[in-house]
Amino acid sequence: MPDTTPPANGRTDRFVRGAGVYDSPEHERFRTALRRFLATELVPHLAEWEAQREVPRWVWRRFGELGYLCPWLEEEYGGSGGDFTHSVIVMEEMALAGVDVEVSLHSDIIAPYIHQFGTPEQKRRWLPGCASGETLLAIAMTEPDAGSDLAAIRTRAVKDGNDYIIDGSKTFISNGAHCDLVIVACRTDSEGPAHKGITLIAVENGAPGFTKGRKLNKLGHHTHGTAELFFESCRVPQTNRIGAEGRGFYYMMRQLQRERLVAAIGSQVNAEAMFELTLQYVKARQAFGQPIGRFQYIAFKMAEMETEIELGRTFLNDLIRDFLHGTDITRKVSMAKWWIAEMANRVAYQCTQLHGGYGYMEEYEITRRFRNVRMDTIAAGTTEIMKMILAKGLGLQ
Ligand SMILES: Cc1cc2nc3c(=O)[nH]c(=O)nc-3n(C[C@H](O)[C@H](O)[C@H](O)COP(=O)(O)OP(=O)(O)OC[C@H]3O[C@@H](n4cnc5c(N)ncnc54)[C@H](O)[C@@H]3O)c2cc1C
Structure with a gap:
């Protein structure tokens, strides 16, 4: 059977992911295998899970079996010995494929609490189950x-x-x-x-x-x-x-920086995915004798969205690099969390509009993304709280 998996996208997509640090041949192989897994084993079930409002437990175990849960975790705790760059690829590919399972919350937000602040006994007790999908967090x-x-x-x-x-x-x-x-x-x-x-x-x-x-x-x-x-x-x-x-408040404030980075990555990739869906749509949908994307109003809307999304991607790539270098990201991640989430919501609104009536139909992917993205300006610290942090840094609060 021919391999129909789309190519890995570290370098080849319009919005270049990889930040120059997670686009090595090894990362690309990891991305391609993950993309194939998502496309063949999970994407066919998305509508069913959405309707049932539940993801079956085998999905978590399968993620674990393939090494996609806590990919940064050391092998002694059942991890695959990768690092945060592998987690970023998991987040990106899941968001691109529209696989809406809380893997990054489990792997990259909660498990690190146990890893960083837990005792050796707690790590031995809980982390292997986190990596295998037996212990859901x-x-x-x-x-x-x-x-x-x-x-x-x-x-x-x-x-x-x-x-x-x-x-x-x-x-x-x-x-x-x-x-x-x-x-x-x-x-x-x-x-x-x-x-x-x-x-x-x-x-x-x-x-x-x-x-x-x-x-x-x-x-x-x-x-x-x-x-x-x-x-x-x-x-x-x-x-x-x-x-x-x-010390709980201090731990949460520290970990929230990583959580906000994860949130910003999700919002950014969602915006990129909505843009691609809509670009295809406006090229195919005909009205008044031509593809709607040929109307200058719509072409310019697409150009505006592409610009905003590229600005988000550039800022985010820089932020991911800072995080990987161990730089304090509090200021920049607060900016990314609110701006990218708000940008993704603007993109969602516009892309839904350009789908016309189909943008309001459950079977269209844009509709699900439109609903989901609304959370991004609220959870993991609202837009207002991000601005409050920045205002404090400016000595204004
Ligand atoms: C889908 C979803 C999933 C979530 N998952 C989790 C989870 O797993 N674990 C968890 O613990 N929580 C979770 N949350 C909770 C989330 O973190 C909170 O909803 C969020 O922090 C906002 O808190 P709140 O809802 O109490 O709103 P409030 O704090 O009551 O805020 C209401 C409004 O007032 C604004 N506001 C508040 N204070 C100020 C201020 N000083 N200045 C200006 N404006 C202000 C807010 O920005 C907001 O617009 C989740 C929320 C959602 C929607």
Whole structure:
């Protein structure tokens, strides 16, 4: 059978990915194999999973089996010994293919908490399952009354013998409905500054007093299993604490830089994918005797979008390079997180418009992308919070 996998795109696409640092022949081979896996094994099921609002568990195990979960993890913990560049390729290819599974949240946002702040015993216990897809992760920071203002969380953890007793609730938790392990931000000290009394505690599925609420009915990202989580006198051993007591806020602020980079990569690739879909569409769709892309209004809209997307890509490539070099990215990632997310939303609006009535139909990919991208200016720090961080840096707040 002829190989119909599209070519790897590190260098060949319109918007050049690879940043000059993850486009080696080895990276291209990794990208091509991943692209083939996504196209042949997962893409044919996307509509079905979207309708069922659920991704079957074998998908996670298959990602694990092929080395696409936590690809940066050392082999001693079951990883494939790659680095963050392999993660970026996974994010890019999944976003391009439209495979909407929370792999980057699991691999590149949550697992690093265990890897960086966990004890050797915690790493041996949990990381192999993270890499194989047996242990699915979630992180629970947000509460019904505290999102942007993380220091205001109320979920409490009180010591009792060798355990913590946790009471409280969390909401909007991605992977929440089917996670096996959730890292919960808890208040362990109500004295002193609010942000100094927060501790991270890992809660395993089945812990007494831990229940998962309903799967939330959202505008988009139907396959993410976003849920509420409840902790009622939930007992977990103190050995489940991640890092030091009272350091949780600091850990989250540190890891949020990586989370925002991951978010910006997702928004950028989504914008690139929507552009390509729309370019094909305006070249094919006929009105008034010619392809609609020939109308100057539409051609100029495409040119404007291409310019904005290229600006995002250039900035993002630079940011990825900074991150890989270990530079502090707080300022630039705050810019990327809000600007690229807002740009992707402008692109989504325009691309949907150019699809006419078909842009409003479920079977059109642009429609799903339009719904999903709306989250990008909200989760992982809203546009307003990103601007607040930048304003503080300017000495204005
Ligand atoms: C699909 C989805 C998935 C998510 N997944 C997770 C997850 O896995 N884990 C998790 O812990 N959380 C998750 N979240 C929660 C997300 O991080 C929060 O929704 C987000 O941080 C905003 O918090 P909030 O919803 O409480 O809004 P609020 O903080 O109440 O903000 C409401 C509005 O006020 C603005 N605002 C707030 N403070 C200021 C200010 N000082 N100045 C100006 N404007 C301000 C905000 O920008 C926003 O526009 C998810 C959210 C969504 C939508």
